[in-house]
Amino acid sequence: MTVRVRYAPSPTGYLHVGGARTALYNFLFARHHGGVLILRSDDTDQERSTQEYYDEILSALRWLGIEWDEGIEVGGPHAPYRQSERLERYRAAAIQLVDGGHAYYSFATPDQLDEFRKEARAAGRAPVYDGRFDPPLEEGRERAATGEPGSIRFRVPRPGVTTFTDVVRDDVSFGHDQVEDFVILRSTGYPTYHLASTVDDVDFGITHVIRGEDILSSTPKHILLTEALGAAPPTYAHLSLLMGPDGKKLSKRHGHTAVAAYRDAGILPAAMVNYLALLGWSPGDDETIVSRSDMIDRFDLDAVLKNPAIFDTAKLEWMNGVYVRDMDPGAFTAAVLPLVESDLGRSLDATEREELAAVAPLVQERAKVLTEVPEQVRFLYRGEVEFDEDSWAKVMTKPEAGPAIADALDRLAGLVEWSTSAIEASLRAMLDEHGLSARKGLQPLRVAATGSSVSPPLFESLEILGRERTLERLQKALDRL
RNA sequence: GCCCCCAUCGUCUAGCGGCCUAGGACGCUGGCCUUUCAAGCCGGUAACACGGGUUCGAAUCCCGUUGGGGGCGCCA
Secondary structure (H helix, E strand, O other), rough: OEEEEEEEEOOOOOEHHHHHHHHHHHHHHHHHOOOOEEEEEEOOOOOOOOOHHHHHHHHHHHHHOOOOEEEEOOOOOOOOOOOHHHHHHHHHHHHHHOOOOEEEOOOOHHHHHHHHHHHHHOOOOOOOOOOOOOOOOHHHHHHHHHOOOEEEEEEOOOOEEEEEEEOEEEEEEHHHHHHOOOEEEEOOOOEOOHHHHHHHHHOOOOOOOEHHHHHHHHHHHHHHHHHHHHOOOOEEEEOOOOOOHHHHEOOOHHHOHHHHHHHHHHHHOHHHHHHHHHHOOOOOOOOOOOOOHHHHHHHHHHEEOOOOOEEHHHHHHHHHHHHHHOOOHHHHHHHHHHHHHHHHHOOOHHHHHHHHHHEEEEEEEEOOOOHHHHHHHHHOOOOOOOOOHHHHHHOOOOOOOOHHHHHHHHHHHHHOOOHHHHHHHHHHHHHHOOOOHHHHHHHHHHHHOOOOOOOOOHHHHHHHHOHHHHHHHHHHHHOOO
């Protein structure tokens, strides 16, 4: 039997890292088993669903390289894949369930329900509604026919218990005294998540439902529904949730949770995928950097951990650095160009682009995230050097600063050939002349030429800067001393 | 309150009864390298939550406690 899995986000918010991991595990599982990944939009909440979030989620998924085989945008044999376009199907299913004796019309009011639940809680019982305020089926049907507003609830068999084997959690069971007669069709005629999701999983032939642990306790409802619909339940796998650094559920107050925020912060999609994959799964050996194809080869659900993982940005950034250094230099330059341009507020001309291509490899081996690159190459594109005051105070106040710069200015002015090696040779001669260590003698030049005590390697930087600008800057620093 | 789930270094994890005086990675940290910063290399720090069992033997199995997480909606 072909594996068919789905990722079914609700367009009521951005794609956050937890959702991305769920999507990724579905993707890896499908690829590993040569199955099909379906992307569905669970947008039955008309109030909170928006087109913006829908677009945003899709773009984040694509950015991560999580490709789906069937579903929204790409179509497939079960189209449409947006639940908002399948409303009739859910209504029909609800009616079918009523006719089959699995569901009934409910007119219980919010106040009644509130009071009932409050009392149950106070009495130490689970606040589980069992239909006690609702009329017998036939009477309910008649009242509904007259247009009286009401919902349809699933009738949970009681007493009873639902037991299932979760691939990551093993055997789990819930007594039906914990499962209420849940609404499947709202009084607005819209289906609830439970109905829509279950009907779709059945209709689309989903074999494995891989989702967050937050819906573990709703699973009995889905199993009961599936069976009432006359189908066999899929295999379930509930993934533990992602936590913030304080061990609490990951949320906005922990910083960025949206995948897009990491993209904007200069994280590479491959690094994000690698990092996310290892949050709750391990290939089983000491590998930390795992290629996408390796993940696909080795991923399986029974190796997924049950315990919740903390999302740790430090490790993500370290991993990103590994991926950055591994990039093709041309790709790195291309990736960084728009960032540099936006930092400068203008585009680079042809010459400047060449300069960028020249420094790029130097900063590439130093960068953790793409967004830190602009400030490292900024010195090339500002006509006037802006001296970083801390750097100036630390370096230029030393006695060797003046003589070193003055002498370097002299030597560099007379250089026949302007190349990294010639520059290095002449500056080393300068160091010898003054008996200065490279550390002491070169820092003033670095600050003079780049404005900062931290920069890409000096000799290369000067070569790229060019003789004219180098001399100008050294002179300017000298004047300021 | 009730139900469910979980528990190895600060963090991600290896470990599926003896190979564990618990391994790797991030972080932190000492050193080397070095023109700054990184990178790289070498070293260090640090964990089986606790208490009972089972067993010749337990990080690994069972029970309890504690701690953490999730759920209990006409949200998903």
